[in-house]
Amino acid sequence: MNKKRWIALLAAAILLAISLVINSAFTILQSDFTSGFDDWTGTEQTALSEHVVEPGNGSNRIAVLNVDGAIQDTGEASLFSAAGYNHDLFMEQLQAIKEDSSVKGVVLKVNSPGGGVVESAQIHDKIKEIQDETGKPLYVSMGAIAASGGYYIAAPAEKIFVSEETLTGSIGVIMQSVNYGELAERYGVNFVTIKSGPYKDIMSPTREMTDDERALLQEMLDSSYEEFVDVIEEGRDMTEAEVKEYADGRIMNGRQAVEANLADDFGFEEDVIQAMQDDFDLAGGEVFEYGASENWSSLFAMKAGSFFGMDMETKFISDMLSQNSGPRMMYLYGEN
Template sequence: MNTKRWIAIVAAVALLGISIVINSAFALFQNSFGTGVDELMGATETGFSENVIEAGDFNKRIAVMNVDGVIQDTGEAASLFGAAGYNHQAFMEQLELVGEDDSVKAVVLKVNSPGGGVVESAEIYDKIKEIQKNTEKPIYVSMGATAASGGYYISAPADKIFVSPETLTGSLGVIMQSVNYGELAERYGVDFVTIKSGPYKDIMSPTRDMTPEEEAILQEMLNDSYESFVDVIAEGRDMTEEQVKQVADGRIMNGRQAVEADLADDFGYDEDVIAALQKDFDLAGAEVFEYGANQGLGSLFSMKVNSLFGADMESQMIAKLLTEHSAPRMMYLYGEK
């Protein structure tokens, strides 16, 4: 191992230690002085700031909500080695606020996501359906550069879906992946010892080939999730199961193709979607706002560390291996995690 790699490893380990210390100290600080910190950081009583996009009538407001990034629950705080991205817990809390706030008359959901976890996508979908049922608030979706797989799943129940002609969408289906490095390990003399209580306890092990029986077990699980996905689209888009399955084969498509396949309603960017919502539901003059998250000291520190080490791709990869230990799971996801 050359000097550069040793330096990268030492730097990654050091940063991991610093991250643990900073996060622990900040958590203690928040627990001890939580109310004061929130006030200093400009938080509202809900814990989220409200950034006004268009000033207007406060009694009839349009909430703009953002799903930006992979839809997965990685915890509240961003990793030291990664920029703050989609925060599942925060987004679910924002949906709860939208449902309870009588001043919010409509929602624009901005989706820029390749999808994500099956469970997290279903949680968002269920909450959107609950809001629609209990409040009858209209929800329009504005798809960004990418709104595929789980990104489409959470969009399906919307009253209208708007795309750019070049939006990357589709990829309707389920995927489960793992890496098999058994042959590589064998080449270097690495032997894996596994003691298990049943024949399938190490299913999808990265150290060996999968058996046909194991593959059949997993395929049955994926088929169930796929059928649920098809049902969600069929209900949301008023399509038959057969119509959905004609395009729900994993293919990716652009915005033009999505409109032609009845998976989207019209073309438009964020401002067009807001204007359409105002026109369709007599919300001219409504205040338009979006929720903003307050950045804690940990997030600010993370930004500084990324700025310092961002150019060192090798140290980032090593840090990722040190801090992420994710088991294979079913995903509504286009592309790699």
């Protein structure tokens, strides 16, 4: 390992240590402050805040929600990465919409390549719950990309709007790992594995996968794929054959999505809001977005990379140090 790599590894380790200290300290301080404030006011505080997009009637409101980035439950941002999609926070926003009687309609902005199978299903099921139990309509405004899991969560919408340049589709499931066994062998690295059963190290990065293992995983992926197809069948009122004509993993643009009945019309966010106001007699009502205050850790994260001059190699090493997740099924377009 050359000098540059040693420096990168050391810098990443230092950043990880600082991140752990900051996150722990902020959690303790935030907990003490929130607890004290609640005791003083006699109320329970929430992380949600509202930002008015268009002022208007407060009893006939449209809520605008954002799914921006990979749909994964990764928790709060660490020192290495600024805050992105926060799954717990988004689920909290959906629950707030369900309980808020002043919210008469929802516009969901999706700019995501997809993400985890479980997280996508949680969002989809919560949206269906809101629609079924409250009757509140939901329109989707797709951004630059709304693929795979990004489409999965959009499927229940009453209407889906795209731009002609939107990348969508990629209907399917993927599971990936890296096999570096041959490379390690070339450098004299040996791996010792002790396991309780023949499949315990399935998808191990140190050896080739067996046919039996591949068949087991393929069965799992096929099941999740069929669930994806069922979601689109129900949400888009299409037959299984109609969905599967396009559910082969292909990516498509907005024009192709409309032609395939996977989207309804063209328009940007303002057009989608206007369409909901017109369709559900909500003109003159307030339009707002949910937001949440950044903590000190996420604010520090935005400056950490530039402060330490983190290059791509350092970032790669730091990601390896801060993430420890095995292969899993994903509704995802692009790199895993």
